[in-house]
Structures are given as C-alpha cells and as structure tokens.
Amino acid sequence: MSILGRLAKTAAKTALLAATALSFAFSAAQxxxxxxxxAYVEWSDAVVATNIVKAALEEKGYKVKIVPLSGAAMWQAVATDEADAMVAAWLPATHAxxxxxxxxxxxxxxxxVTGAKIGWAVPTYVDIATIEDIKKDPAKFGGKVIGIDPGAGLMKASEKAIKDYALPVKLVEGSDATMVAALxxxxxxxxxxxxxxxxxxWMFATWDLKYLTDPKGVFGGEETVNTVVxxxxxxxxxxAYKILDNFTLSLADEQAVMVENNKPGADPAATAKAWVAANKAKVEAWSK
Incomplete structure (x- = not known):
C-alpha cells in the first residue's frame, strides 16, 4: 500500500474513532x-431551600418532585435511592x-447554609436568660416546652436537655406550625x-425573641445545613449534581423568603420562583 493509501486509512480510522466517541458522549448526555x-422536612427553612433548588433545577429542564418526610425518613429515602437529594441535613449535631x-x-x-443553630427561645419580655432558669418557676410556663415533630433532632436534643438540667417540664410534640401558633x-x-x-x-424577623443560653452545651454550637445526595x-x-453541589443560600436570603411564605395566601413554590427570577446571577453560578 502506498504512503498516501496508508495515511488515508489511518485518517479514516481516526475519524471513525472520533465519531464513535462523539456518539457515546451524545448518548451519555441524552x-x-x-x-x-x-426529600425534605417541613421546617420553614427546609421548605424555602427545597423549593428554591427545585425551581433552579426546573429552569435547566429537570422535572422535580419534592416529598415532605420526617427527618429519619428523609435520610433513609436518600440512602435507599428513593429520593435523589435533600438540602435539609443539619450537621454536625442535629442529624448526627x-x-x-x-x-x-x-x-x-x-x-x-452556614451559621445555623438550634436551641430553646423565649420572648424578650420573659425575664430568664438560661435553660437552668426555668427551674426557678416552671409553673410560669405551664410546666411545658413547646416542641415540633417527634423524632426531629431538635426534639431528641430537647429531651436530653430536660434530663441533663433535671427540669420538671414536659416536652410537647407538634410541628413547626403548631409551635409557631402557640408562640x-x-x-x-x-x-x-x-x-x-x-x-x-422567620419568627426571629417577626417577634422579639432570645435564645436561652445552654451552659451544658446540650444543643451544640453553630451548625450547617448540608446538601446530601x-x-x-x-x-x-x-x-443536576453540579447544581446541587454548588447550591448555597445566605441566612438573610433564606429568612427573607420565609417571611414572604408566612404572608396570607403565600405559595412556597411561587415565592421560590420569584426569588430565582430576581437572583439570576446567584442561580447561574450554581451551574458553573
């Protein structure tokens, strides 16, 4: 075979390999x-974050279903591939x-999200400063601490606080909504x-509240809210993995959307879409 013939044959093979690679790449993309x-827990912050990342993914052509679950079920769903992701994993303490x-x-x-924390709070007009102060007059509070959904990491920590501080109070189970209604x-x-x-x-932007200090450190220190897939x-x-990996919100952004969600007739999906539309640069950065 002539040199030109061999070159032509080599070129043909190269072209075929390139076409095959392109075909594989196209198939993979397709x-x-x-x-x-x-999956998410029905906490005000998780509702905001989940709906925002849903809206961002949908803008990129994904069809996204969000499913409210308990904390334990949320983790289990992602671990068993029943859910693809969650953006509501509180670490290192709450969901430890x-x-x-x-x-x-x-x-x-x-x-x-960074700068998160959990604990107990009271309105600023209540004249106590620490968890231990509840012992002075537990009857003043009806002998109760108003809680959220049973099984939540915050509730487990609250049970430990009652035990460690030897408080003569009952932890009342409920939900984010029932706790806010009582407040x-x-x-x-x-x-x-x-x-x-x-x-x-959002309650901190609505009412004057203060955290009770926790001398025994039952509720841990600063936490982060993580994305787990x-x-x-x-x-x-x-x-989609890239978007979820880059997804971040500031406390200010998240709490502002929470306040919007608390207005009469508000739809969390609609407020999330409005935030995404108003923050194009932030959202586009998640795809890069």
Missing amino acids: AEKKDLTI AYYAKLKDKVADLGPN KDAYAKKEPIVITTWTPH STKLKTEAPE
Whole structure:
C-alpha cells in the first residue's frame, strides 16, 4: 500500500474513532436522568431551600418532585435511592445519629447554609436568660416546652436537655406550625412561653425573641445545613449534581423568603420562583 493509501486509512480510522466517541458522549448526555425527587422536612427553612433548588433545577429542564418526610425518613429515602437529594441535613449535631448510621450510603456535598443553630427561645419580655432558669418557676410556663415533630433532632436534643438540667417540664410534640401558633398566641397575650427553635427561621424577623443560653452545651454550637445526595446521582445526572453541589443560600436570603411564605395566601413554590427570577446571577453560578 502506498504512503498516501496508508495515511488515508489511518485518517479514516481516526475519524471513525472520533465519531464513535462523539456518539457515546451524545448518548451519555441524552441518557442523563431528568426526573428527580428531593426529600425534605417541613421546617420553614427546609421548605424555602427545597423549593428554591427545585425551581433552579426546573429552569435547566429537570422535572422535580419534592416529598415532605420526617427527618429519619428523609435520610433513609436518600440512602435507599428513593429520593435523589435533600438540602435539609443539619450537621454536625442535629442529624448526627442519622449521618452516623447512613454516611456510607449517601454523599454529603457540604453546607448550603452556614451559621445555623438550634436551641430553646423565649420572648424578650420573659425575664430568664438560661435553660437552668426555668427551674426557678416552671409553673410560669405551664410546666411545658413547646416542641415540633417527634423524632426531629431538635426534639431528641430537647429531651436530653430536660434530663441533663433535671427540669420538671414536659416536652410537647407538634410541628413547626403548631409551635409557631402557640408562640403567636402567647406573644399576643404577653404570656411566658418556652419554644424549641432554630436559625434560620422567620419568627426571629417577626417577634422579639432570645435564645436561652445552654451552659451544658446540650444543643451544640453553630451548625450547617448540608446538601446530601444519592451515591448514584453524580453518574446518573451529573449536571443536576453540579447544581446541587454548588447550591448555597445566605441566612438573610433564606429568612427573607420565609417571611414572604408566612404572608396570607403565600405559595412556597411561587415565592421560590420569584426569588430565582430576581437572583439570576446567584442561580447561574450554581451551574458553573
């Protein structure tokens, strides 16, 4: 075979290999998973973050279903691939038990919110400063601490606080909504109340509240809210994985949207879409 013939044959092989590679790349892109499920807990901050990341993913062509679950079920759903992601993993303390049990079955992408914390709070008109002060007159609070959904990390820490501080009070189970309703009622009447709470939460922008100091450190220090995804997501939906990996919100942004969600007739999906539309640069950065 002549030199020109051999060169032509080599060129043909190169072209074929390039075409095959391009075909594989195209197929891989075409095969990216487009239907996603995000699990979340019905805490005010998680509702905001979940709806915002949903809106951002939908702008990129994904079909996103969000599913409210308890904290334990949320972690389990991601670990078993029933859900692709969550943006409501409180670490290192609040969800420590879930993380310890399932860390090998999920991928932790790190914080999407920093400066978070949990604890107990009272209105500023209540004249106590520490958790220990409740002992002075527990009857003033009806012998109760108003809690949220049973099984939440905050509730487990609250049970430990009652034990460690030897408090003669009962932890009342409920939800974010029932806790806020109790606070709203007590605040209107200027009655003493102790609530389980966390930052970020819109209640701090609505009422004058203060955290009770925690000398024993039961509630831990500053926390982060992390994005945790299925171990399969990076392979199945690399572009969605990138968005989730880069997803971040400031406390100020999250609490501002929470306040909007608390207005009569507000729709969390609509407020999230409005935030995404008003913050294009931030949202686009998540895709880079």
